[in-house]
Structures are given as C-alpha cells and as structure tokens.
Amino acid sequence: MSERNTLARSLHDLGMGAWFGGSLMGAVGLNGVAREWEDAATGDRIASIGWAKWTPVNGLAIAAHLAGAVSLLASNMYRVEHQRGVGASSAIKTVLTGAALAATAYSRVMGKKLEMATSSDPEKAAGAQHHPASVEDAERQLRWAQWSIPVLTGALTVVSALQGEQQKPVEQKAGMLRKAAARLDMG
Numbered sequence: 651m652s653e654r655n656t657l658a659r660s661l662h663d664l665g666m667g668a669w670f671g672g673s674l675m676g677a678v679g680l681n682g683v684a685r686e687w688e689d690a691a692t693g694d695r696i697a698s699i700g701w702a703k704w705t706p707v708n709g710l711a712i713a714a715h716l717a718g719a720v721s722l723l724a725s726n727m728y729r730v731e732h733q734r735g736v737g738a739s740s741a742i743k744t745v746l747t748g749a750a751l752a753a754t755a756y757s758r759v760m761g762k763k764l765e766m767a768t769s770s771d772p773e774k775a776a777g778a779q780h781h782p783a784s785v786e787d788a789e790r791q792l793r794w795a796q797w798s799i800p801v802l803t804g805a806l807t808v809v810s811a812l813q814g815e816q817q818k819p820v821e822q823k824a825g826m827l828r829k830a831a832a833r834l835d836m837g
Contacts, residue, residue, distance in 0.1 A: 676704060
C-alpha cells in the first residue's frame with residue numbers, strides 16, 4: 651500500500667511514548683524520591699503534586715495515541731479483515747489499550763485520594779475521609795496500578811512493533827494469498 655499515515659503514526663507513537671515514559675518515570679523517579687523522604691506525609695504530598703501536574707500532559711498523550719490508533723485502524727481495515735494475524739494483533743492491542751486506560755484512570759482515583767489526604771487544606775484533607783479506601787489501601791493499590799501502566803503500555807509498544815512488521819509487503823502478500831487460497835478451498 652502506498653497510502654501514507656505519517657500524522658496518524660506520529661500521534662500514535664508520540665502519545666504512546668509519553669504515556670509509557672511518563673508513567674515509568676513517575677513510578678521509578680517520583681515515587682522513589684517520595685519514599686526516601688524523612689516525613690512520609692511530605693513525601694506523599696510531593697509525589698501527589700508531581701502526579702497532578704503530569705495528569706493534563708498524560709491526558710493529551712493518551713488522546714494523541716488514541717487518535718492515531720483509531721486513524722491507523724481505519725486506514726488498515728482491509729488488512730485487519732484479510733491479512734492473517736492482523737486481526738488478532740489488533741484485538742490484543744485493543745484489550746491492552748483498554749487495560750492501560752483502566753489502570754490509568756484507577757491510578758488517578760487512588761492518587762486523588764492521597765492528594766486529598768496529604769493536603770495542607772483542612773477541607774480537602776477532611777474530604778479524603780469520605781473516600782471508600784483508607785490511605786494505606788490507596789497507597790498499596792496505587793503502587794500496583796502505577797506499575798501496571800508501564801507494563802501495559804510497554805506491551806502495547808511491542809504489539810505495535812509486530813504490526814509494523816506485518817505491514818511489510820512480503821508479509822501482506824503472503825497473508826493475503828493464504829487467506830485467498832483458504833477461501834477457494836471452501837468454495
């Protein structure tokens with residue numbers, strides 16, 4: 651296929667890069683520094699502020715990735731339907747994307763709980779008491795969720811690399827020939 655998708659690929663890849671890289675840096679760097687703080691509450695507060703500042707950028711990265719992914723899927727629908735393996739890799743990528751989105755949203759909810767609990771504003775701190783999870787539970791769940799994001803987005807990156815390989819002309823031709831031969835045998 652000679653159709654170019656430079657903008658869609660750029661949005662897809664840059665968005666994924668920022669989503670993966672930001673979540674990994676936060677889990678390793680920001681949370682790592684927060685755990686080393688002498689006063690745990692201050693460390694949690696600093697980490698919460700950092701994650702809150704990252705949230706809008708992360709939202710833009712995710713939106714860019716999703717816009718690129720949808721555009722690439724639309725432009726490659728023929729391959730998804732007819733080339734062996736492309737439908738399966740697209741389905742896996744969709745499931746991984748959903749899981750990464752869910753982990754990101756859950757992280758934000760648990761992060762908001764910690765942000766409120768460690769706030770210097772008495773009203774916000776009191777509001778954290780109405781959250782269903784305790785601070786300790788939120789911290790534990792947040793750690794798991796924040797580490798799951800780079801794992802899931804890393805897996806998405808690997809599936810994207812596989813799909814790039816599937817776009818090579820030799821892969822397209824072989825897959826489509828196999829599918830056409832199978833249809834002829836059935837007919």
